Amino acid sequence: MATTDDDRRPKYQRIADSLREAIQVGRYGPGDRLPGENDLMTTHGVARMTARQALSVLRDEGIAEARKGAGVFVRAFRPLRRRGIDRLARDRWGNGRSIWSAEIENRALEVDRISVSEEAAPDRISAVLDLAVEEMTCVRRRRFVLDGKPVLLATSHLPLSLVAGSAIAQEDTGPGGTYARLAELGYEPVHFREEIRSRMPSKDEAERLAMSAGTPVILVCRTAFTDEGRPVEVNEMTLDAASYVLEYDFDAGPGSARVKD
């Protein structure tokens, strides 16, 4: 990443490169303030617009974030830890240290924007829940907020034929929530499938999650199955990728040495 005089890239790119390199080698750490437009103008002898463009490259890459009136800072990655599987005696493994530091798990999240409605299932949901075409579902939407910052959008789809008239069709599902109610109805979820992908957010998602530029969303789709293998819920979650580390702890079965990669 050495810059030479005959480097043909635009000046703002070269300034962005040198700042990025300074962050990578640790000259600026997480949360540190980066040189401002005035600093860059002086140091590199460039116009304000060029300095501004250089900083916006780093913001678009998600490496830096602007704070109103305070400047541009190296983004600190201090996310929540979400454990997909919560039953293993993982404390017996290693020293408990993880590759990415994260806030204590299970921090209480505020839930807002709860809505419950009856809707005809879209195709992708019908396929997973094994519903007839246009069969009705109970759809529960809500948003999870941590310290005023929205971090997760969730939309659960349940077959209406299973849950109509139960507390699941109410805003407040009662103690233990949806899964406790499903258990009472004879459909206790005991098998889970979580599918994960990542992409850039839509404008609407970025707004609802109050996301910074240059940050992707993680999509987690969890399907819950009864002991008989009947799918009873599909929960489509959209997570601000800057707010989460997902963790899955599991034991290998016999022949474990075949785990891939």
Added chain:
Amino acid sequence: MATTDDDRRPKYQRIADSLREAIQVGRYGPGDRLPGENDLMTTHGVARMTARQALSVLRDEGIAEARKGAGVFVRAFRPLRRRGIDRLARDRWGNGRSIWSAEIENRALEVDRISVSEEAAPDRISAVLDLAVEEMTCVRRRRFVLDGKPVLLATSHLPLSLVAGSAIAQEDTGPGGTYARLAELGYEPVHFREEIRSRMPSKDEAERLAMSAGTPVILVCRTAFTDEGRPVEVNEMTLDAASYVLEYDFDAGPGSARVKD
């Protein structure tokens, strides 16, 4: 997303919005060719630069991709499926249909750019592997390629004191690979922790994975533990998010109704 005459956003943004909406309602499906610059110039009465900017908005969002000489197309999301946990009788659950379609799992990936070296462990690795400061590790780097497209970069770190002199320190680890060799050495990995996050790629990652603009990477960090809980390998993987769906299937233990969200 209705556009009105007093809409103050730049014209290219409004054109991008209308194309995005057309994609969202399915007027253009995955793999379809979008109107080209000439079409947009005629339809919207704009200059070529404006039409070009509109299309580049969709490319930056990862919704569309340019193919050289052929135009701009709606991106098809047809990734590989990577199963983190490969031991459950998941075929008993539901009808096997998934929320996101994906290529058959376990497709043979080509491995290239293999390198093996001895390196002092960086702090994050020392912490997880419980090593002394600057203790040496065996580092195995490689890249996985599907049909000529690189999809995954992997770097495994193992304590050198455990693996020195074994086939793990060779390019070719032999049948069964690293885990089989670890088992022979008395360190069979039986517990696994996978941590997942997502961010935009660095320039270097984007190049090595030949990624399109507007696509994040998924980072998977897998730690392997012996039966006694000793960490024996940390594998840092960087995945092109457009190429993968991750899947985790698991059973709930007693008290399963407490699964979160």
